Amino acid sequence: MTTAQAEAADGTLPHEPEKATLEGRNKVLAFWLFLGGEAVLFGTLFATFLALRNQTNEGPTADELFHLPLVAAATFILLLSSLTSVFAIQAMHGNRPAVLRLWLIVTVVLGLGFLGLEIYEFSVYVRHEAFGMTTSAFSSAFYTLVGFHGAHVAFGVVWILILIGQLSYKGLTVVTAPKIYVSAMYWHFIDVVWVFIFTVVYLLGKVG
Amino acid sequence: MDWITTVDHKKIAVLYLWAGGLFFGIGGFEALLIRWQLIKPMNNFLDAQTFNELITMHGTTMIFLGVMPIIFALMNAVIPLQIGARDVAFPFLNALGFWTFLFGGLLLNLSWVMGGAPDAGWTAYTPLSSTTYSTTHGVDFYTIGLQIAGLGTLIGGINFLATIITMRAPGMSFMRMPMFAWTTFITSAIILFAFPAITVGLVLLTFDRILGANFFVVGGGGSPVLWQHIFWIFGHPEVYILILPAFGIISEVIPTFSRKRLFGYSSMVFATILIAFLGFMVWAHHMFTTGLGPVANALFSVSTMLIAVPTGIKIFNWLFTMWGGQVRFPTANLFAVGFIPTFTMGGVTGVMLASAPADFQFHDTYFVVAHFHYVIVGGLVLGLFAGLHYWWPKMFGRMLSERLGKWTFWTFILGFHLTFFLQHFLGLMGMQRRVFTYLPNQQFDLLNLVSTIGAGLMGVGMIIFLVNIYLTSRRPADAAADPWEDGRTLEWTIPSPPPEYNFKQTPLVRGIDAFWKEKTAGHKAMTPAEPVGSIHMPSATILPFLMSVGIFIAGLGFMFSRDEFRSPLTGFLFNNYVVTAIGLLITFGSMLARSLFDDQGWHIEPEELEGR
Ligand code: HEM
Ligand SMILES: [Cu+2]
Numbered sequence: 103m104t105t106a107q108a109e110a111a112d113g114t115l116p117h118e119p120e121k122a123t124l125e126g127r128n129k130v131l132a133f134w135l136f137l138g139g140e141a142v143l144f145g146t147l148f149a150t151f152l153a154l155r156n157q158t159n160e161g162p163t164a165d166e167l168f169h170l171p172l173v174a175a176a177t178f179i180l181l182l183s184s185l186t187s188v189f190a191i192q193a194m195h196g197n198r199p200a201v202l203r204l205w206l207i208v209t210v211v212l213g214l215g216f217l218g219l220e221i222y223e224f225s226v227y228v229r230h231e232a233f234g235m236t237t238s239a240f241s242s243a244f245y246t247l248v249g250f251h252g253a254h255v256a257f258g259v260v261w262i263l264i265l266i267g268q269l270s271y272k273g274l275t276v277v278t279a280p281k282i283y284v285s286a287m288y289w290h291f292i293d294v295v296w297v298f299i300f301t302v303v304y305l306l307g308k309v310g
Numbered sequence: 311m312d313w314i315t316t317v318d319h320k321k322i323a324v325l326y327l328w329a330g331g332l333f334f335g336i337g338g339f340e341a342l343l344i345r346w347q348l349i350k351p352m353n354n355f356l357d358a359q360t361f362n363e364l365i366t367m368h369g370t371t372m373i374f375l376g377v378m379p380i381i382f383a384l385m386n387a388v389i390p391l392q393i394g395a396r397d398v399a400f401p402f403l404n405a406l407g408f409w410t411f412l413f414g415g416l417l418l419n420l421s422w423v424m425g426g427a428p429d430a431g432w433t434a435y436t437p438l439s440s441t442t443y444s445t446t447h448g449v450d451f452y453t454i455g456l457q458i459a460g461l462g463t464l465i466g467g468i469n470f471l472a473t474i475i476t477m478r479a480p481g482m483s484f485m486r487m488p489m490f491a492w493t494t495f496i497t498s499a500i501i502l503f504a505f506p507a508i509t510v511g512l513v514l515l516t517f518d519r520i521l522g523a524n525f526f527v528v529g530g531g532g533s534p535v536l537w538q539h540i541f542w543i544f545g546h547p548e549v550y551i552l553i554l555p556a557f558g559i560i561s562e563v564i565p566t567f568s569r570k571r572l573f574g575y576s577s578m579v580f581a582t583i584l585i586a587f588l589g590f591m592v593w594a595h596h597m598f599t600t601g602l603g604p605v606a607n608a609l610f611s612v613s614t615m616l617i618a619v620p621t622g623i624k625i626f627n628w629l630f631t632m633w634g635g636q637v638r639f640p641t642a643n644l645f646a647v648g649f650i651p652t653f654t655m656g657g658v659t660g661v662m663l664a665s666a667p668a669d670f671q672f673h674d675t676y677f678v679v680a681h682f683h684y685v686i687v688g689g690l691v692l693g694l695f696a697g698l699h700y701w702w703p704k705m706f707g708r709m710l711s712e713r714l715g716k717w718t719f720w721t722f723i724l725g726f727h728l729t730f731f732l733q734h735f736l737g738l739m740g741m742q743r744r745v746f747t748y749l750p751n752q753q754f755d756l757l758n759l760v761s762t763i764g765a766g767l768m769g770v771g772m773i774i775f776l777v778n779i780y781l782t783s784r785r786p787a788d789a790a791a792d793p794w795e796d797g798r799t800l801e802w803t804i805p806s807p808p809p810e811y812n813f814k815q816t817p818l819v820r821g822i823d824a825f826w827k828e829k830t831a832g833h834k835a836m837t838p839a840e841p842v843g844s845i846h847m848p849s850a851t852i853l854p855f856l857m858s859v860g861i862f863i864a865g866l867g868f869m870f871s872r873d874e875f876r877s878p879l880t881g882f883l884f885n886n887y888v889v890t891a892i893g894l895l896i897t898f899g900s901m902l903a904r905s906l907f908d909d910q911g912w913h914i915e916p917e918e919l920e921g922r
Contacts, residue, residue: 124476128399132472135502139464143506146540150514150525157531159524235521239531242523246514264905277908 115197119279126280133284137291144295147250148302151243155307159238162231164307169223173304176219177296180255183212184293187286194282199274202282206266209289213259220252244303251299254292261285315850317401318810322408323387323705329412330379336419337371338772340364345729345765348758351750361746362429363448367422369432370452373552374459375415377690381555382411382466384697385494387705389470391801391808392488394479394817394824399472401848402909407465409858414459417865421451428452431744433541434515436526436534441519447869453516454865460505460512461861467501470494479800480839481819485579488799488823489572492579493558496586500547500554503590508544511537520872535600542593550589553685554582556653556693557624560646563696564628565823566796567643568635574627575822581620588617598669607666614664621657625650640794641715645696648723652692656684659734674744677737683730692723695775700794707787707807714778722771728764732757798826803836811845814919845914856900864893 116122120130155164190205224245227233235245262285265278272278313325344364347356356364390398398404421427426446430439439449474495478487487495515537517523524530526537565572572578594602594610602610628650639647659681663669672678695718703709736757741748748754792802800817801808803825815838821827828836867889875881883889 128472128476131475132399132468135468135471139468139502139506142503143510146507146510146543150510150536150540153533153536154525154531157524157533159529159531235517235523236530237524239524239527239533242514242517242525242530242532246517246523246525264902268906272908281905 115274115279116276118195119197119274119276120194120283122276122279126276129280129284130287133287137287140291144247144250144298147243147247148298151247151303154239154243155303157239159240161237161241162227162233164240164244164303167227167231167233168304168307170304170308172219172223173300176216176223177300179212179219180216180293180296183209183216184290186212187289191283191286194274194279197274199269202274203266203269206262206269206282210259210262210266213255213262213289217252217255217259220248220255224249248299248303251292251295254295258285258289258292262289312850314855315852317405317848317850317854319386319390319398319401319404320705320808320810322404323383323385325408326379326383326386326411327705329408329415330376330383333371333375333415333419334377334380335772337368337376338769340368340371342765342769344368345762347746348748349762350759351748351752351755353747356746358746359429362431362744363427365744366428366431366434366448366452367419370418370428370456371415373432373548373686374456375411375418377552377686377694378463379411380694380698381497381552381690382407382463384490384559384694384701385466385470385555388701388801389473389491389494390477391704391804391812392491392799393474393477393482394800394813394819395473395477396812396816396845397477397848398469399477400469402851402854402904403465403469405851406854406857407462407469409462409854410465410861411459411462413858413862414455414457414462417458417862418451418455421448421455424451433545434537435541436515436518436537437528439515439519440527450516450519450869453512453519454869457509457512457516458858458861458865460509463501464505464509467498467505470498471502474498479813479816479819479824482824485576486819486822486824489561489575489578490555490558493554493561493582496582497551497554500551500586500589504544504547504551507540508548511540511544514540516868520868535597538597538600539593542596543590546593546596547586547589549682549685550586552690553653554585556649556690556697557582559693559697559700560628560649562799563642563646563700564631565635566700566794566798567638567640567646568632569638569796570631570635571798571823571826572627573630573633574623577623578627581623584620585617588613588620592617595664595666595669598666599673611664611666615661618657618661625654625657640699641710641712641719642696642699644716644719645692645699648719649689649692649696652684652688652723652726656681656688659684672737674742675737676733676741676743679743680730680733680737683733687726687730695719695722701801702782703789703793704801704806704808706783707789707805708782708785709789709793710782711778714774714781718771718775718778720771721767721774725764725767725769725771728767729761730764732761732764736761792825796826798823800824800836811847811914811919815842816840842916842919844916845919846911847914848911849909851904851909853900853904857897860893860896860898860900862893863896864890867891867893 121127186205186208190202190209193201193205233241235242265282265285268278313321316322343356344361347353347361386404424447426448428448428451430444430449434449434452437443474491514525518525518527524532526532526534528534561572561578592610592614594606595614598607659677663672663678663681699710699715736754739753741754789806791805793806803817804813817824817836818839825836867884867887870884871887871890873884875884
């Protein structure tokens with residue numbers, strides 16, 4: 103047993119529990135690397151979108167389609183969830199598992215709210231605007247980029263839910279702390295990606 | 311069962327080696343069929359469609375399923391040992407990477423028996439790869455199979471990066487790291503930044519084909535040149551993913567058999583980094599003829615040629631390493647020394663191709679085929695042979711036969727030059743690549759005949775190698791810890807094959823070539839950096855295998871989701887994505903299980919360590 107594990111066993115936690123073990127440090131490092139790869143992934147999707155965003159093939163254009171207040175609301179919700187996940191990590195560093203769990207739940211709820219708005223948005227496009235995957239190169243690029251992000255959010259929601267469950271029966275330890283920390287990194291990352299989507303897809307689509 | 315659940319990097323290395331070897335064999339067989347078709351003009355041994363499928367599968371199989379896994383095999387076998395680590399950073403992910411690669415490769419090769427292999431070339435250029443021109447499921451097997459296999463590569467890359475950053479033995483600073491560890495590190499970084507691009511490309515192509523999206527469909531506003539950009543932003547770095555590990559191997563083998571330090575170690579390190587960096591900037595040299603315009607062509611032309619500078623530095627460093635050394639020529643070193651001129655020739659034709667105006671002449675002729683086979687076969691494959699002969703005793707505890715090894719070398723390298731040297735001239739004379747036959751009396755006949763004979767000779771070399779492996783495996787595993795006697799790096803300080811925990815005590819590193827340094831100081835072994843203690847090991851697990859099976863099923867389900875089936879039940883299962891869902895359920899279920907039940911691992915106690 104390492105000292106970090108011993109400390110955890112008697113209820114105290116080291117200052118940064120996510121980095122207390124080699125495994126934890128490896129996890130955080132590898133996750134940074136993974137996010138580097140994810141950045142390339144989204145970068146390629148953005149480049150594709152930029153190349154094709156005016157190829158509407160006589161289908162609806164961005165300007166006709168987008169309804170900024172709805173997207174702004176979604177943006178607000180998602181950014182708020184980034185803040186709540188920061189609170190969660192602070193609670194973790196303060197070794198307050200109950201507070202941590204509360205903030206994680208709030209984060210998940212906000213994430214679900216965002217997803218709900220996105221599903222609503224897509225369904226309006228498909229049903230009322232006849233704007234589907236096959237309509238144009240623009241539509242393909244739009245659904246792929248925004249949908250990829252949405253899938254990331256959905257994955258994050260499920261992931262954090264599982265971690266909330268783990269927290270209940272395993273408690274906050276040097277094993278669970280890195281997982282929670284890493285999920286928060288992931289959550290921030292998808293929020294940052296959304297900021298780019300909001301700018302490049304929606305704002306540019308309205309004014310560009 | 312042992313092999314399905316293992317998380318030991320040394321066993322995973324063996325798995326990669328067998329699986330990679332199997333696919334290499336399949337790819338080699340496909341190559342022989344291609345050469346047989348081209349042995350004479352107007353041959354009708356194969357029809358055009360089969361020929362297209364064969365060249366596509368040959369290229370794809372060789373690059374993604376043959377040489378990459380064998381590179382990963384050597385990395386897995388050697389890297390933790392070379393950096394003095396007991397394991398990789400993520401043993402579980404390591405196993406997962408292997409299984410996704412294997413199931414991706416199996417999926418791709420299933421295409422042969424499930425209604426047609428991919429036929430649009432290994433680059434899958436659109437619109438050739440669109441449903442308009444490629445009507446079977448072939449290209450779907452390509453996109454989904456490669457997607458799954460690529461996942462494994464990406465996982466492996468991240469794992470090696472983390473391993474090398476955090477798990478080096480005390481005293482091993484980055485500038486004391488063996489060259490093979492360095493090239494693995496840089497290669498993994500390239501994988502990390504190049505593979506996500508092809509991931510996206512494959513997704514887009516899949517969506518075009520299965521969901522009717524319009525990314526590359528001109529009629530819907532899409533752009534085929536976009537595919538080429540995405541493919542080559544990945545594809546050019548990919549060729550450095552392949553060649554840098556070979557550079558690393560050569561940098562280990564040549565000093566060992568010259569009884570000298572590697573000449574210009576730090577320039578080697580910086581050349582490697584520079585090559586990787588430039589490798590990302592030059593993708594459009596594959597697209598000179600797509601009409602990017604003179605400015606873009608000029609810029610990509612010059613930046614491409616720049617790569618020759620760090621590459622040249624490496625070549626000279628190897629030569630200077632041998633200069634004045636006590637050079638021995640066991641098979642491993644024969645391959646390493648054979649690598650140098652062969653690879654150099656590939657580099658020279660590369661610079662020729664990089665000249666945009668000249669490339670308009672060379673493009674899509676056998677000159678390009680000759681170029682990349684000189685670098686990939688004459689470079690990488692010779693490097694892999696060198697590495698396999700060099701590390702075989704470490705991996706399996708048995709020395710390969712030198713006599714058979716020399717036969718392998720001479721038949722293979724002779725066959726190689728016979729096959730590909732002549733193709734330069736075929737290309738210059740105007741023979742097009744990717745065409746299933748040619749007319750007689752264009753002066754192509756004799757050169758093609760000789761080329762095919764050369765390919766056969768390479769096949770003979772491979773068979774001798776296999777015989778060597780078979781005969782060796784029947785001998786007792788009695789290789790010494792340092793069988794070449796001039797080992798310089800840490801893997802030669804522990805028994806062959808190594809125990810599952812690698813190092814009883816983590817060694818203390820006091821310089822470049824840690825073991826060599828101790829030897830020259832008159833020591834027989836490394837100084838340990840820690841007392842003998844309990845060693846923590848990860849548990850074996852079936853989950854990586856299950857996750858990959860799940861992805862495999864989901865991939866098949868998605869691929870056939872738009873098909874019409876005669877049986878209503880199968881139709882129901884596929885068309886409603888039931889099969890896909892089952893597959894994903896298996897994968898996510900295994901992920902959930904992994905997340906909920908933390909692996910406590912197990913310990914090897916000091917008494918046990920001493921008991922051996
Ligand atoms: C000095 C170094 C090199 C230079 C300047 C160079 C340049 C080029 C150029 C300009 C082409 C495009 C030719 C065309 O399609 O018309 C090409 C093709 C190719 N090169 Fe290289 N190359 C170099 C090294 C390598 C290495 C190290 C590898 C692999 C390990 C490699 C693998 C390939 C492959 C596979 C192709 C053909 C791709 C295809 O169209 O299917 N090259 N090279
Ligand atoms: Cu290239």
